[in-house]
Amino acid sequence: MSEVYAARRDRLRERCHAAGSEAALVSGNANVRYLAGTAPAGAVLLVCPGRDVLLCPCDPCGGEASGPRAAEDLQVVVLAEADGDPAVAAAEHAAAAGRSSLAVEEHHLTVSRHRALRSVAPRLRLTDLGPAVEQQRLVKDDEEISSLRIAAEIADQALGELLESILVGRTERHLALELERRLVDHGATGPAFPTSVGTGPNSGLAGHLPGDRRVEEGDFLSVCVGADYRGYRSEIGRTFVIGTSPADWQIELYDQVFAAQRAGREALAPGTPYREVDRAARLVLEAAGHGERVGPGVGHGVGLENDEDPRLTPSAMGKLDACVPVTVDPGVHLPGRGGVRIDDTLVVRPEADGGPELLTITTKELLAL
């Protein structure tokens, strides 16, 4: 496994050199994990000629001891509290090693930390690495995709089991907690993001935080859940009706969101601009008169973070590649009444390989529970 991380760091090293920087300081947590194999809270990675260095804070909340192991070929330095900010220590290390320039992640580093770096290493020229590592993370390798596949399977299982249990009378909070327990039962490290459960008027709200409302007959129940498996995060969202027969408005709204989500999924192909996926789903909902109610986007990348590039939004720049996992998750919420959200995790694949690979396989029929 270690050589995978080494190869990723080599790619970054080449990119740095091409940009005229001798070394790179990676401080985004998911970026560090991608390149080092582990990322205790607050850890930073120094990628430089010779041996790369992982600097970890002696952090009582890091849980470092129980995290994944670092790639063997890394030099790991655990700092004492007196050593302060690992990023500052890394800059000192680079300066001491005679580096003249260091590329930093200006989108992760705060102004204060950046100033601290400058002050400990005034001779070191600080440049902006930009989202170089995030871009490297876009296209996933087979190992990463199989982790995502397992993460999706786990979420499907947890959701499937919940549907078999009694729902009426239980609160959103308890349903969310039961889902998270089941994720762990099935081998997840934990939830990929805070599980969202919305009932009745809360259904269909994106990212609704579970509250004390109890499931009632006739409710829409919308659930968005994901598993973290080896750091990779799946996402699935489904909406159900509680009771025997859905009302006409529920059937109509469900069909509209389903059609939009299908249009989004069918737009997934290598070379398709991100915004075209958004457009495909959005047009369906606009035609149904819900244009104002569609959120800022209809999907996003998933990987070591739940919500990473690419963003499937109207203003997103760029085109899909093969082996990029994304969600397609449009929804509509009618204030006071509730709504529908349907969310899958898929991997972009060329037509020749059968088109987009659906990782979350729970049915999308409107189930009455």
Add this chain to the structure above:
Amino acid sequence: MSEVYAARRDRLRERCHAAGSEAALVSGNANVRYLAGTAPAGAVLLVCPGRDVLLCPCDPCGGEASGPRAAEDLQVVVLAEADGDPAVAAAEHAAAAGRSSLAVEEHHLTVSRHRALRSVAPRLRLTDLGPAVEQQRLVKDDEEISSLRIAAEIADQALGELLESILVGRTERHLALELERRLVDHGATGPAFPTSVGTGPNSGLAGHLPGDRRVEEGDFLSVCVGADYRGYRSEIGRTFVIGTSPADWQIELYDQVFAAQRAGREALAPGTPYREVDRAARLVLEAAGHGERVGPGVGHGVGLENDEDPRLTPSAMGKLDACVPVTVDPGVHLPGRGGVRIDDTLVVRPEADGGPELLTITTKELLAL
């Protein structure tokens, strides 16, 4: 309740004016919540002459709809995706309102965002607000302390119930999940931080992330759990022995950590330097030959964040005030064998009021379960 937030913002406003800034941009999430009463993910608060403005991203993961309500006297602006970064929008707003200077939280704002602010409002002089809001948050009012008291009660209840259940054979992960479910049963919004459960060789490790190890006879079992109640976060840590009679080394180690934790608690008083609290606990463990095994600090502040100022570490500057809630949480871990961690949440009170107020009241005797 609204006037509490208004008063807090007025204090910040005065401080800004004193520092020569016309307006302040607050972007630290807990700081926004402290001043606005709510803080959807990504929201920023503009504190300025006239009406303060809360700018929220139209964030599908914000869960905004279900969070607490914003103070009534705030102007709330929900941005569309196309509007981009709320901090940038706030800077534009300040410039449009004719402000000449804006104090920003350079320890929260990334270099990239700071640059974006400068570019949209080149005439606006950006200064550093520094940890002004964090300092305001140090001393808690009665409302805040009673929320913390309830948060501590909830954690005590969850822990107490766990101890009555069968533990042998269950994994760290499941014990952690059961604790978190019980927190919610007793009225918590959720856990205050990722619940830590360590068994056998993992016991006593600070921030140990629960894994698949099962509780065995003769193990040390250490648990660190806290409740989030109305945003306020308690913390309690206890260590137990599984089986009838603890081994001699377990009794000895427990007594040493207990003595250290008591020394730390007894050092809590208005006017005591932070580092003296660390020293009081650390000396006991150094005398016992565990100096190398003590972590970076022996406690920290709690409030809207689980780990906030003050830090009770050897290098911390500053002195305790009355009504500052802190944890005292020393621990020792013996590699390969396990260890002990004892952690309470207390509120600093003057001698005249009976000294430190203990919020987490679960017994600290060494229980054999």
